[in-house]
Amino acid sequence: MSAPPPIPDLPQPPSGRFAGGVHYYPVRIYFEDTDTGGIVYHANYLRFMERARSDMLRLMNIDQRGSIESGEGVYTVARIAIDYRMPAYLDDDLIVISHVLEVGGATCRMDQRVMRGNDILTNGEVTVAFVSSTGRPKRQPKPWVALFNRIAQGESIDS
Amino acid sequence: MSAPPPIPDLPQPPSGRFAGGVHYYPVRIYFEDTDTGGIVYHANYLRFMERARSDMLRLMNIDQRGSIESGEGVYTVARIAIDYRMPAYLDDDLIVISHVLEVGGATCRMDQRVMRGNDILTNGEVTVAFVSSTGRPKRQPKPWVALFNRIAQGESIDS
Amino acid sequence: MSAPPPIPDLPQPPSGRFAGGVHYYPVRIYFEDTDTGGIVYHANYLRFMERARSDMLRLMNIDQRGSIESGEGVYTVARIAIDYRMPAYLDDDLIVISHVLEVGGATCRMDQRVMRGNDILTNGEVTVAFVSSTGRPKRQPKPWVALFNRIAQGESIDS
């Protein structure tokens, strides 16, 4: 059988947005995210938080894939701390709220929480570090630092 | 620090839609989906296909979580076959196109392909079976069969 | 084709062991664990740490699956903090070293690090909480607390 070709008016992949320097990113829970305890497996919140950070970079017009392929460098997680307060379940619609706290030469520290409506499910702090293709810490490109500083000061970036 | 509360105009989670009985579902590729070969890890296409099937059920107003919790039953994969034709990469925007081929008493067979623009990346056929909470095959609720038959005949369902 | 039946002398699944109250658990890195940056995806260290904690319970003759099925309760992660120091790569052989720091009525706090030879790749602290089937904090069964206390005091448990 031959499936129909893509249609003109295709649904779009998930996309977050900035408001007042804060980034909001939506996540829907699928079977892959849950475990036999009936709740979202704890490590998967780190995946949701990474999706939100990648979406931030995309909205900032920072091309992660190009940066890896050209050998410029890549962001890696240097430290992460999370409090798990309430569980999430299959079919839940969540929002990852990310807030830049501090921008250094080679690092960026942010607060990331995962919410369901007004409930805070997890509350985390993440430090990412820019590293070279051999894994050594490296200064972030200056225009990126400038963008992060604008966000940290409450400005919203729209690509 | 206390992050700002959710904003009124929140971004929405990904959602597919039906057109001519065919379901279209968008997927964006994140780091979690890739492997050290630089491409999307082959097993992850099954996750994308499952997300699309769950989205179909959601649009059909079939409550999977309620069905599990009430002991009504759950859809499980009975058989899957996939051809991998072209790889996907970090940051790609893909579309899962799903098409119901055949609806039985306890099963549903569909064609699912993953595309990037006009390129078919993977081409698969999936049979799902409805099973009771003890894992035994079970007839699908009649209204669901009716809905699947309408879709298989080219009708689009909008929740 | 019909594959040969299992053989008498089957290879065994991974198993850790206690030494001086400390638990050692081996992990080998497969494609599924890596990402397009060429290293192990950061969230996957939480999976390795969970495998080690499950292995500890198994060696302590604590039946997690039975505890879930009977409605007794389940351990969930309440808090986790990890420092990422060095990356891991495809085919690496790692060891998760777990050490119980403190045992409360409903919680257990432990240090977990992931090592490759003498190199510390990640260094983490995890608090797990015992919860009822409805997700409420609940006292751990007394014999389990007694076992955890013996481990915290440097005793090795062998199932």
Next chain:
Amino acid sequence: MSAPPPIPDLPQPPSGRFAGGVHYYPVRIYFEDTDTGGIVYHANYLRFMERARSDMLRLMNIDQRGSIESGEGVYTVARIAIDYRMPAYLDDDLIVISHVLEVGGATCRMDQRVMRGNDILTNGEVTVAFVSSTGRPKRQPKPWVALFNRIAQGESIDS
């Protein structure tokens, strides 16, 4: 706190073995493998099958990581078909049984089933293709083809 250093007599990571040209690889089920339906998530069997194939290569002294890093090439999945017969559960000990069916210039086709004792849980057929670093099909190194042919003819390889 400073955790004790690795001990001399460390537990070893999982390792399969060949018997009569057939490869046996052990898998234990952890929370990460399950979903809210209470069973192992269907896509994860592909992870178990990939672990088994990587273990086969390791026993054959084929260095996948070196082959990727040197630009020699990498095995990718070209086609996979799986029948799901019975579910697996948390804490289950499974065996992946792999059997080479056919070796081509650039491909290798094998039968892989996942068993729990004498029960066949899944029954699959996988075709892997060797590709260059740009993703183009490429002849497998001749010594590797020779090794695969020896296995296909029932010889066991021990590294």
